[in-house]
Each structure stands twice: as structure tokens, then as C-alpha cells.
Amino acid sequence: MQQCSIYDRSLKFSRATYGVLVLMAFFLHNQWLVLLVAILAIIGSFSVKLNIPYALHVLATKKTAVPIQKELGELNFVSAATGVLLLVGFLLLHYTPYVNFAWIYILIVDLMIFLACLVGFCVATLMYIVLKKIFKREKISS
Numbered sequence: 001m002q003q004c005s006i007y008d009r010s011l012k013f014s015r016a017t018y019g020v021l022v023l024m025a026f027f028l029h030n031q032w033l034v035l036l037v038a039i040l041a042i043i044g045s046f047s048v049k050l051n052i053p054y055a056l057h058v059l060a061t062k063k064t065a066v067p068i069q070k071e072l073g074e075l076n077f078v079s080a081a082t083g084v085l086l087l088v089g090f091l092l093l094h095y096t097p098y099v100n101f102a103w104i105y106i107l108i109v110d111l112m113i114f115l116a117c118l119v120g121f122c123v124a125t126l127m128y129i130v131l132k133k134i135f136k137r138e139k140i141s142s
Helices: 008-028 031-044 052-061 072-095 099-119 123-141
Strands: 003-006 068-071
Touching (some): 003 008, 003 072, 008 031, 008 052, 008 072, 008 099, 031 072, 068 072, 072 099, 099 123
Antiparallel strands (some): 003 068
8 A cells, every 4th residue: 555654743733633623612512613623634534735733733843753654545544534423423413403412422533533642542543454454355355
């Protein structure tokens, strides 16, 4: 798969920014902020350069940071999965009467964002690895 150079601290900063914004949306009960973060995450899945918090952190710390190699597909999948999960939360908030369930769901997604940022365990990365192995196995058997 295609590899790219990425700054790990900037990626963690980006995830932390999204997590804090979603937490602020919860405390303010602002569904539009959830939508904004979902859109930012989905846009960031097309290219790392379109990930606004990541790009801002890279500009601020590029001289001191050391890039690492990551798989581009993994980065795009994680960002897209985060955006889609938050978009589902917004749709639950906006179009269903289950507002309390929707906020609990959004908090669970936010917990997963913070888990990836602070601990380094990303559920979406794990999903990507499992799906990649499943599809690779199907290609071999075909």
C-alpha cells in the first residue's frame, strides 16, 4: 500500500481538537457543531493536507517534528469513519426524537476519538486492519 510521511504529534493534535469540539458540542447541546466536526473529518479523509487542525499544527511545529511513515489508506479510512460516525450522530439528533440516545452515542464516539488521541488505540485503525485482511484473503481464494 501507499505510504506517506506524517507527523504523529500533529495527528494527535488534530484528533484532540476534534474530540474537544465534540465535547463542547455536548455541553452546549449544539448539534451544528457536531455537523461541523463531521464535515471537517470527512473533508480530511480526502487528503491529509485538507485536515485543517493537522495542517495548522504542522505549520507551527514543522521545524522540530520528525515525520513517520503511515499507510495512506489507513489515515483516510480513520478520518472518514470518524466523520461518518459523527454524521450519524447529527442525523439522530436532527431527525429523530431520540435526542438523549443521540447524545450518548456522540459521547461514545468522542470517547473513541480521545482513546485514539491519548492512549494511541484507535478502533477505526483496528477495523481497517481487520477489513484489509478479510479482503486480502478473498482475493487470494478467488
